Amino acid sequence: MAAISQEIPLTGVPFPRSEYERRQLGVLEAVVSAKLDALVVTAHGHLRYLSGYDGSGGYFAPFPLILVPGRPPTYVVRKYDEHAVRAYCCIDEIVTYTQQHDFGRVCADVLRRLGLQSKRVGFELGCWNLAPADVSAIQAQLPDLKISDASRLISSVAAVKSEVELECMRDAMHMTDLAVRTFQSSLRAGVTELEMVAKMVAAVQADVSNIGGEIGLSPSMTILFGERTKLPHGPATHHAIRNNEPAFLEIGASKHGYAAGIVRCAVLGRHQESESLHALAEEVIETLIAAIKPGTTAAAVDAAGREVLERSGRKDVFRQRTGYITGIYWTERGNLSLEPGVEDILKPGMTLHMPNILRSENGYLIGAGAQILVTEHGSEVLSKVPHTLHLA
Template sequence: MTPTSLAIPLTGLPFPRSEYERRQQKVLDTVASAGLDALVVTARGHLRYLTGYDGNGAYFAPFPLILVPGRQPTYVVREYDEQAVRSYSCIDEIVTYTHKNDFAKVCADVLRQHGLQGERIGFELGCWSLAPADVSALQTQLPDLKIADASRLVSSVAAVKSERELKVMRDAMRMTDLAMRTFQSSLREGVTELEMAGTMAAAIEAEAGKAGGEIGMAPATILFGERTKLAHGSPMQHPIRRNEPAFLEVGASKHGYMVGLVRCAVLGRHPETESLHALAEEVIEALVAAIKPGVSAGAVDAAGREVLKRSGRQGVFRQRTGYQTGINWTERGDLSLEPGAEDILKTGMTLHMPNILCSENGYLFGTSAHVLVTERGAEILSDTPRTLYRA
């Protein structure tokens, strides 16, 4: 815990300070390799990864973390949020601004104090939490500033997990598996999507309480019958009937590390979605077999698409194959398994590969694998079988 957090209950860092210092140094090493003089981190997932603070106050204006080789990191945050940042982060050097229009001037002043006003600095131009207007305002304050796109720099480091991170993710996966088992055992004619969501949440809450309440479940995509045609649909008061499909995408999280899965079921029989699921299982098997250190993300993607090509049903798959997981897996710029992706897989990376296929009639159905890249290949993190559940 930071010294100021000791006086405030239930605050502090989820990992030792040394873990955050290790992450920051890895990022600084990458900054040097990229030929940059400094890095300005604004993506909320990256801020949490590097400092422990989740960046919730940054909806107002960016909360830049300024990383400079040979210097202590500096956090520029809104004055209103200063105590929260001090209580939840490992950063000691904090500079504040009061109003949104103060952000650019205060941030520019910090960069000047570090002698960076004319240097080449990386900004996360392709991530959330940094608007073009923010960059323009900084450039106005510092006309000689050389801005480089460093959107993928932090994510390239964060993609490889430490043992501490993996322990947290395994804990979260146990809760995700519990949610899946609850979903399967509770599936019966007449149960509604919202009832199912409540049953799963109660099961997770009861189990998480035994672990100190550190684990939570993100809002789940639970869809029954014709509503399985809705991508990312929210659960409603809609019941499942006999011979209808059921779709679930859910993930538990611990300290911000989300570990998701996709599983589907059929109450009775539904040949159209059953056929989709069988194909998705084949694709997942090929993807898992293709994962090993040194392989490109594009090559893994191609292994799955080859199965679809052989089936003659390439058109049923309409998205990327997978993505890196960890803190805030929806961050733009993270490693992605997609055609032509050149990122090289490394031991310690975690990936989620949801193979959700779309039938001619619009049903979305499939399964997924959440894996850890090891020296031997892919380690499956979930205990829930990838096969179709029939109730």
């Protein structure tokens, strides 16, 4: 079983086993610091971070990775997916279940075998891929199990990237920039949102061989034209842009799951409302970039941007958080946010997505975002495409 990745082409983990062991050790140290006896990991991004396997089979039921200080990790997975898990992960101890109703019993059996039936165990209660029914099924089997919320534990460790992770982020950013430049050069009257998506995807695919590895554009990109820029996270359609309309783009490429996203906007012709608001967005993002440095709190960075909005007299154009930690998986829950009241400390090696999206009086969304690496002495902007408004 352990040699599956050597038998099937294009399988295996993207990083050396020592990298995964480093990550697991860091998480186990956090488990001890949190006074937990073990951690049950179910968020797909966190599974990939610790094991290499992306958790994609976990739509069926959770695939918990159980970490106990002083013991090798144990992976509990659906039997149907066992070969895929073994082919794409670095975990040796794998236990399987067959049906959804088997999950609670099998997972409880593993926890019992590890001597955890009455211990304090962390679960990712605030992350994706763990339903209340899943937790109840385990608790029904182990009534003395002390379940604690550990949603932020892995994200606090994974927030600081290693050099191999930062290399993935830089490669992903290179592809994101390529997609943005394609968007800018292809903007013309009559082009539809879906046609623009196809152009960006084709440009990235044509350049993938220069980067290597598993890389591509995130399917969660947002590309909107004209009146449709009023729709947060709206899907791309056959709607075409016309002269004197704005265009909104939030996009990110990823390599081995490490996503680097930015927001870039454009106007075809002139659109005074969008142009005026984008000028404010540029002032905000430049202030945010200047505020980022190691030792600063997330709340302090957020406050710097809000101060600019307050001075402008247009603070109501901003309706969200300032930014959040990026890395493996763009939309994982439980990661550090740049928002009021968050006292997490920025550290060198963290990467941040600051979309900085503003809403105009008539509802148009305009943004000038940044993907930032926190460095020893401040910050580094990873994108090479300027955050100024593109006028086509």
